[in-house]
Amino acid sequence: MRNARNVSIAIAALAVATAAFDAGVQLHAQNTPSAPEKLSRLDRLEKWVAAVNTHEAGTADEAALEINQWSTADLRSVWMDVVSLTSLVREPTVSVFFPPPEPELRLTTTGWVTVTPSSSSRSTAISYSGRDVARLRALAAPLGSPYDGRENALLKRGAMLHADIAMLAPADTRFAVKPGAGSKRYKLHIDDGRPTGIDTEANHWDMGRRLLERVRYRDRRGGAARGPAVDDTVRLWYIATCAHLISVGDLDPAHFVRATELFPKSPDVLFLRAVLHETMASSRRQSAMRKADVPAGVTFAMGSRGDELLLAERFYERALEIAPGFEEARIRYARVLGQRLHHEEAVRELEKVAGVQGRLLQYYSALFLGGELEALGKDDDAVRAYERAAGLSPTAQSPRLALSRLAAGRDRRSAREALLTLAEQEPQGDARDDEWWVYDISAGRAADVALDALHKAIESEGR
Amino acid sequence: MTSRAIALAVVVGIARLAAQQATFSSKLEAIRVDALVTDRGGVIRGLQPADFEVRDNGVVQTVDLVSFQQIPLNVILALDTSASVSGERLDDLQKASRALLGRLTNDDKAALLTFSHIVMLRQRLTPNLALVRSSLDEVRPVGETSLVDGAHAATLLAGDDGGRNLLIVFSDGLDTTSWLAPERVLDSARRADIVVYAASSRDAEESRFLDDLGKLTGGGLIKIASTKDLSATFLRILDEFRNRYLLSYSPAGVAKDGWHRLDVRLKNRRANIRARAGYQAGS
Numbered sequence: 001m002r003n004a005r006n007v008s009i010a011i012a013a014l015a016v017a018t019a020a021f022d023a024g025v026q027l028h029a030q031n032t033p034s035a036p037e038k039l040s041r042l043d044r045l046e047k048w049v050a051a052v053n054t055h056e057a058g059t060a061d062e063a064a065l066e067i068n069q070w071s072t073a074d075l076r077s078v079w080m081d082v083v084s085l086t087s088l089v090r091e092p093t094v095s096v097f098f099p100p101p102e103p104e105l106r107l108t109t110t111g112w113v114t115v116t117p118s119s120s121s122r123s124t125a126i127s128y129s130g131r132d133v134a135r136l137r138a139l140a141a142p143l144g145s146p147y148d149g150r151e152n153a154l155l156k157r158g159a160m161l162h163a164d165i166a167m168l169a170p171a172d173t174r175f176a177v178k179p180g181a182g183s184k185r186y187k188l189h190i191d192d193g194r195p196t197g198i199d200t201e202a203n204h205w206d207m208g209r210r211l212l213e214r215v216r217y218r219d220r221r222g223g224a225a226r227g228p229a230v231d232d233t234v235r236l237w238y239i240a241t242c243a244h245l246i247s248v249g250d251l252d253p254a255h256f257v258r259a260t261e262l263f264p265k266s267p268d269v270l271f272l273r274a275v276l277h278e279t280m281a282s283s284r285r286q287s288a289m290r291k292a293d294v295p296a297g298v299t300f301a302m303g304s305r306g307d308e309l310l311l312a313e314r315f316y317e318r319a320l321e322i323a324p325g326f327e328e329a330r331i332r333y334a335r336v337l338g339q340r341l342h343h344e345e346a347v348r349e350l351e352k353v354a355g356v357q358g359r360l361l362q363y364y365s366a367l368f369l370g371g372e373l374e375a376l377g378k379d380d381d382a383v384r385a386y387e388r389a390a391g392l393s394p395t396a397q398s399p400r401l402a403l404s405r406l407a408a409g410r411d412r413r414s415a416r417e418a419l420l421t422l423a424e425q426e427p428q429g430d431a432r433d434d435e436w437w438v439y440d441i442s443a444g445r446a447a448d449v450a451l452d453a454l455h456k457a458i459e460s461e462g463r
Numbered sequence: 464m465t466s467r468a469i470a471l472a473v474v475v476g477i478a479r480l481a482a483q484q485a486t487f488s489s490k491l492e493a494i495r496v497d498a499l500v501t502d503r504g505g506v507i508r509g510l511q512p513a514d515f516e517v518r519d520n521g522v523v524q525t526v527d528l529v530s531f532q533q534i535p536l537n538v539i540l541a542l543d544t545s546a547s548v549s550g551e552r553l554d555d556l557q558k559a560s561r562a563l564l565g566r567l568t569n570d571d572k573a574a575l576l577t578f579s580h581i582v583m584l585r586q587r588l589t590p591n592l593a594l595v596r597s598s599l600d601e602v603r604p605v606g607e608t609s610l611v612d613g614a615h616a617a618t619l620l621a622g623d624d625g626g627r628n629l630l631i632v633f634s635d636g637l638d639t640t641s642w643l644a645p646e647r648v649l650d651s652a653r654r655a656d657i658v659v660y661a662a663s664s665r666d667a668e669e670s671r672f673l674d675d676l677g678k679l680t681g682g683g684l685i686k687i688a689s690t691k692d693l694s695a696t697f698l699r700i701l702d703e704f705r706n707r708y709l710l711s712y713s714p715a716g717v718a719k720d721g722w723h724r725l726d727v728r729l730k731n732r733r734a735n736i737r738a739r740a741g742y743q744a745g746s
Contacts, residue, residue: 191546191547192545192546192547192606192607192608192637192639193607193608193637193638193639194547194637282639283637283638283639284607284637284639287637287639367642371642371644374644374647375644397581397582397612397642398612398642399642401582401612401615401616401642401643402642402643404615404616404619405615405643405647405648405651413623416619416620419616419619420584420587420616420619420620423576423582423583423584423616424583424584427581427583432581434580436640436642437580437607437640
């Protein structure tokens with residue numbers, strides 16, 4: 001498990017400005033003396049297709065490292081051309097290509113949602129030359145006939161490539177633009193509850209999402225084509241990447257919002273969305289956000305502590321409605337209920353998972369039960385719960401702190417000794433680890449397993 | 464009786480009272496109230512038991528013991544050593560702590576506890592201040608901040624040897640990793656025989672816990688603009704604490720358990736008195 005001390009905590013935001021990618025173009029031209037090789041539009045698309053076809057899922061290989069240096073403008077250009085390419089595969093006779101509508105995260109009366117402008121708002125056609133169109137057709141040819149599915153494989157492999165860049169490629173070589181310049185991904189870095197800086201970078205997560213939005217399956221009954229929501233690899237992509245983002249403390253609301261929009265019945269997706277909001281409610285992030293010097297035009301999709309807790313509660317409830325046996329969701333749901341001062345409900349939920357398997361979840365369950373019983377004034381029961389937690393995690397200080405506090409009014413000497421003997425131990429290695437410290441990120445601990453499953457699914461798509 | 468003998472008698476008496484207080488039972492024990500008495504910023508000295516009026520839940524009590532300066536101190540340092548306290552801040556903190564230790568007498572004791580996300584007891588109460596200084600040198604900033612957890616653990620270090628317990632908490636970080644709820648730690652602090660002073664550079668909202676802890680125990684919160692001010696702040700706290708009166712009385716005419724509100728004033732003159740807001744009897 002990753003330790004709290006080594007985790008980079010960040011909150012990502014989308015710029016509200018709709019011309020974010022365009023602004024990036026200008027900055028790229030002005031501020032990148034060591035810009036990578038200048039490529040023509042179709043050269044870049046060909047390079048991207050080649051990179052996707054050679055990329056090994058789960059690695060930061062040469063292909064990933066090269067594309068890691070591309071600018072937001074480069075990525076936008078490739079995205080539009082990939083859309084043109086897939087259009088050509090699905091409608092081989094098409095000869096005019098329009099820029100696809102760009103999805104945005106917007107705050108509405110029902111919360112944050114992904115909004116994609118309608119087709120009518122499209123602007124002028126993309127000005128491909130006759131030679132460009134011929135090159136597009138040449139690239140489309142190996143992708144087979146309409147709805148063979150090979151263009152979908154290209155899109156999914158592309159999304160995997162960009163996810164691997166975001167997860168594995170070195171951030172310091174990633175193309176970045178200065179705050180305020182309109183980059184699509186602003187990242188607020190936090191240390192110990194303080195904002196330590198905002199930076200921007202080419203948004204490979206957004207690129208991955210945009211590619212997957214183009215996944216289409218023909219409806220065999222002649223209806224409208226079905227989109228990415230019916231694709232299990234896309235679902236796996238969202239689960240694995242959301243879990244990864246949770247595990248490294250990189251909270252990107254747009255990613256989680258789109259995941260739940262596409263897969264509103266997936267308990268895993270709902271769970272991870274709930275974790276996002278629960279984490280957003282934490283004091284370290286709330287405080288950092290209050291103090292952050294956010295550039296004009298940038299909105300972080302983060303509500304107040306109360307709002308975030310309420311959202312967490314709702315998404316945990318939805319996950320549990322679909323999967324009542326989802327014990328980790330229930331434990332976390334109970335924790336959120338307790339944070340919202342619904343202590344009796346929290347106790348009832350925790351009692352339902354009394355037989356939970358796995359030491360970590362048993363520890364959280366016992367610790368939280370102790371806290372809720374303590375809040376209800378049921379000190380004797382709280383002591384029993386905390387003693388169980390202490391037994392499950394012998395080096396953890398949290399249950400011992402609680403036990404010492406509960407005993408302080410009765411037998412200060414023994415309470416003091418139990419805690420202080422532990423506190424005197426040098427924190428070497430795992431000797432003083434307390435899983436409470438990594439509660440926020442522990443929900444993403446299955447990220448590696450999910451990513452392995454995703455890699456297998458991607459490989460099975462073929463090249 | 465010489466003044467030395469008087470001091471000894473007071474110490475023995477307080478030790479006996481403290482021992483009684485260590486375990487609350489159904490009977491009412493002697494209560495100690497540490498009070499700072501000032502007028503226009505200056506400490507009023509030379510007051511006797513008869514000068515004080517102590518009301519316990521509104522009932523006037525007979526103050527039977529007053530001491531001033533003579534009783535040894537148990538000074539507990541609880542220092543934030545999270546990652547935000549690095550470089551010059553840590554140097555300032557260590558310098559301030561050494562300055563404070565330098566002002567303690569041979570009869571005083573000190574303890575050192577640090578907290579990041581880890582609560583680390585580096586030195587229990589000891590009259591050997593060299594050990595505390597040595598532990599101070601080993602401090603390295605790391606991790607996040609468990610202020611509430613650290614403050615609670617520090618209150619447990621209060622001695623029950625009759626010395627006057629002073630806890631000085633320094634934090635410049637927001638609490639990000641504590642398990643304990645602030646309101647419950649405040650509730651426990653009511654029961655402890657300890658005065659808490661805090662020094663913090665955080666804004667008012669984020670220092671609320673320390674402010675409440677200080678007020679509840681009769682100490683206070685001192686806001687600092689920079690850690691450069693820490694040495695002066697720690698010495699000011701120590702001076703102020705040495706100039707406090709320690710009153711004691713045996714409660715009469717009040718309930719044997721529950722929260723007892725305390726009201727301390729002078730009978731014949733106006734003064735500003737800072738003392739703990741009350742105490743929790745029974746359990």
